[in-house]
Amino acid sequence: MAPLKVYGNVFSTATQRVFACLHEKNLDYDFINVDLSTGEHKQPPHLARNPFGQVPAFEDGDLKLFESRAITLHVSYAYQANGTPLIVEDKKMSIQGVWMEVEAHQFEPTTGKLAWEVVFKPMFGMTTDDEEVVESEKKLEVILDVYEARLKESKYLGGECFTLADLHHLPNLQCLFGTPLKKHFEARPHVKAWCEDIMARPAWVKVIQKLSV
Amino acid sequence: MAPLKVYGNVFSTATQRVFACLHEKNLDYDFINVDLSTGEHKQPPHLARNPFGQVPAFEDGDLKLFESRAITLHVSYAYQANGTPLIVEDKKMSIQGVWMEVEAHQFEPTTGKLAWEVVFKPMFGMTTDDEEVVESEKKLEVILDVYEARLKESKYLGGECFTLADLHHLPNLQCLFGTPLKKHFEARPHVKAWCEDIMARPAWVKVIQKLSV
DSSP: OOOEEEEEOTTOHHHHHHHHHHHHTTOOEEEEEOOGGGTGGGSHHHHTTOTTOOSOEEEETTEEEESHHHHHHHHHHHTTTSSSOOOOOHHHHHHHHHHHHHIIIIIHHHHHHHHIIIIIHHHTTOOOOHHHHHHHHHHHHHHHHHHHHHHHHSSSSSSSSOOHHHHTTHHHHHHHHTSTTHHHHHTSHHHHHHHHHHHTOHHHHHHHHHHTO | OOOEEEEEOTTOHHHHHHHHHHHHTTOOEEEEEOOGGGTGGGSHHHHTTOTTOOSOEEEETTEEEESHHHHHHHHHHHTTTSSSOOOOOHHHHHHHHHHHHHIIIIIHHHHHHHHIIIIIHHHTTOOOOHHHHHHHHHHHHHHHHHHHHHHHHSSSSSSSSOOHHHHTTHHHHHHHHTSTTHHHHHTSHHHHHHHHHHHTOHHHHHHHHHHTO
16 A cells, blocks of 8 residues: 655644644654745645645545645544544534534634744744734634533533544644643633643644654 | 424525525425524524524534534435435545535635625625735635636536535625626636536525525
8 A cells, every 4th residue: 555645844733733633543654845935835746736835735545635624534534443533423423523613613713813923923033913913812712712611511522532623623722832822721621621631642742743853 | 303493694604505505405494593683693592502603503303513514514414315415425525525625714714705895894884995805806816726727627626526515615606796706707717617507506596595585
């Protein structure tokens, strides 16, 4: 079997999302670095893999995919018997699906914006827009109040097991936990416990180790 | 069997997405209007259905869901034998999944912003931000170039059949086709043919009829 291939960048949260999934599944993969600093992602070879010129892209034999959440869903279904089951069945999957959508449409836009302002802009020598941060922090608090209520009812967002609905949050969570914004997560006991739990998963710890090499 | 229930608003594009799916599946449902003008969606009864205070919410017996794309995915799997098959299998589903993510993360943010500026703001007596429109139009052109290339290869975004990957686009498409922004879709022959095809589907025509009552 041709090995799985991830084309991406270790600092890209979307690439990290795919790594997290592959490690939970104990799957070997080849990692091909795409040099974002030279604009390699906007050149024809990478555009053939992802027409939007973004990372990651993914290959499983002759199947070529992009969009991190489509990749993790493919891996979870195609390698269902490997490692951690990241999807559940029937009605439970419908509930997991709700929380996967919540991550994509509520959590990601807000935390992605905050990560950009507070982590990446300073990294690139750009100036943080403080008004934008205050605005997004308010939205984050509303989202985390909903998460706190949900995590009082069930150990994980999708139900009693760790699934993709939790995993998809890891890269942005990790990013914001290195900033003062961590306080919003820590102020909510069930959110705090959930963050500590999922960020300590061995598969995620391995992903983080890639960043410090 | 208790009938399916949609709590929403006929002018909400997310509610329309769920209607489109239910009509493709020939499923009966009760529609319960949520009056957005009085803030009914921010009151406890609706917050119990959708903790983010948005429409739609959905009930299938004792299963309670929200987030329009989670609802359409549930309906497509749970009622696989009814009406149009909106999902495919195995590797083909992974490809469909990529284009569902493209809709959610590329098409929706840009067309949602354009619909807000060009359709909804004037409707609510607010002033369109022309700079925002120009900026979003540029993004839309890049997205539609990718769609044009994709639709040269396959009749629909997910493959040779109409699926959720196409259906999820309908509400924002319909919205923008009533504005001068229509020109961007019409300038690309494969995109134009695809739009005309999916907007003429009988299930979607029924959804549109709800708006004019």
